[in-house]
Amino acid sequence: MRVCDIGEFDLIERLKGIFGADAPPGVEVGIGDDAAVIQPAGKARLVVTTDALIENVHFLTRRIEPRLLGRRALAANLSDVAAMGAQPRYALLVLGLRSDANVEYVLELAKGMAELGAEHQTRIIGGDITRSPAALSITITLVGEAVNGVLTRSGAHPGDLIIVTGDLGGSAAGMGIAANPSAAASLPQEAREALLKRHCDPTPRVREGLLLARQGLATAAIDISDGLAGDLRHICEMSGVGASLDPEAIPIAHATRLAAAWLGQDATVLALQGGEDYELLFTCTPANADAVVAALVPTPVTSVGAILAEPGLRLVGPAAERYERRLHSYDHFRAPSGG
Numbered sequence: 230m231r232v233c234d235i236g237e238f239d240l241i242e243r244l245k246g247i248f249g250a251d252a253p254p255g256v257e258v259g260i261g262d263d264a265a266v267i268q269p270a271g272k273a274r275l276v277v278t279t280d281a282l283i284e285n286v287h288f289l290t291r292r293i294e295p296r297l298l299g300r301r302a303l304a305a306n307l308s309d310v311a312a313m314g315a316q317p318r319y320a321l322l323v324l325g326l327r328s329d330a331n332v333e334y335v336l337e338l339a340k341g342m343a344e345l346g347a348e349h350q351t352r353i354i355g356g357d358i359t360r361s362p363a364a365l366s367i368t369i370t371l372v373g374e375a376v377n378g379v380l381t382r383s384g385a386h387p388g389d390l391i392i393v394t395g396d397l398g399g400s401a402a403g404m405g406i407a408a409n410p411s412a413a414a415s416l417p418q419e420a421r422e423a424l425l426k427r428h429c430d431p432t433p434r435v436r437e438g439l440l441l442a443r444q445g446l447a448t449a450a451i452d453i454s455d456g457l458a459g460d461l462r463h464i465c466e467m468s469g470v471g472a473s474l475d476p477e478a479i480p481i482a483h484a485t486r487l488a489a490a491w492l493g494q495d496a497t498v499l500a501l502q503g504g505e506d507y508e509l510l511f512t513c514t515p516a517n518a519d520a521v522v523a524a525l526v527p528t529p530v531t532s533v534g535a536i537l538a539e540p541g542l543r544l545v546g547p548a549a550e551r552y553e554r555r556l557h558s559y560d561h562f563r564a565p566s567g568g
């Protein structure tokens with residue numbers, strides 16, 4: 230069945246069934262009116278972000294199932310709100326669909342979104358459907374609530390430690406596997422599945438962002454969507470500082486190392502430059518380092534460098550020279566990037 234066979238209003242009814250027609254707590258008016266009405270909890274400040282995914286630019290429909298695509302689209306927004314230390318709550322969804330788009334595909338996409346939303350107390354409370362001439366587009370606006378302080382990119386000070394959650398490079402390795410699944414069959418199944426999940430179904434660090442904000446432990450934070458080097462640069466620029474980074478300190482999973490070798494790539498380069506890991510990158514004072522580890526248990530955290538007064542990103546440690554040139558050649562070709 231195609232979208233043009235049932236029409237926009239019928240499709241909206243079916244989407245309502247998936248997202249839930251009842252207004253969630255905090256929502257006075259939900260799906261179905263001209264606009265949604267939100268009553269923020271207490272003195273919460275609203276944290277708002279938006280992100281667009283376009284077919285053939287950000288994803289290929291033949292490489293990702295619709296349910297996972299729905300999850301991934303929402304995950305990118307959840308991760309941005311997490312990096313601000315806020316609780317994601319409400320999302321608006323704008324879908325651009327070809328008139329011959331498959332209805333079942335669209336509903337699967339919506340189910341994935343609703344599922345991941347439920348895992349993070351987030352509901353889709355409105356949106357729009359529009360006809361798109363060729364590509365599928367998914368644009369989500371997410372509203373979060375910050376009851377405590379918010380985390381920004383601009384608070385890092387010289388002497389602060391640079392910390393990352395989890396491990397890096399897994400999403401880039403998973404993308405390499407997704408691009409060539411039959412050849413990747415030579416990798417251990419467990420590693421292959423773990424990395425595909427990292428790429429197609431990343432876990433936003435919502436709990437960790439909230440804990441850091443609630444306990445006032447981070448001086449600056451960002452989620453890793455562009456790769457460690459690029460995102461660390463965003464913190465440095467916004468904070469007016471520089472940074473030293475030890476490539477050998479970067480946490481990299483064994484599965485990522487196996488896949489990197491199979492891809493003929495350096496796992497550390499995947500971690501530095503591959504994006505979409507959606508881990509948190511944040512800074513804290515050395516005095517708070519132990520409190521950070523304790524606060525985020527069981528999530529692993531690793532110190533990878535330190536903030537410097539002098540601007541610029543400097544690699545340090547025994548492997549510095551090996552990665553220095555790559556980091557700079559990467560810079561020349563790198564397009565400016567925001568979110």
Ligand SMILES: [Mg+2]
Pocket residue numbers: 308309312451452453454568
């Ligand atoms: Mg971000």
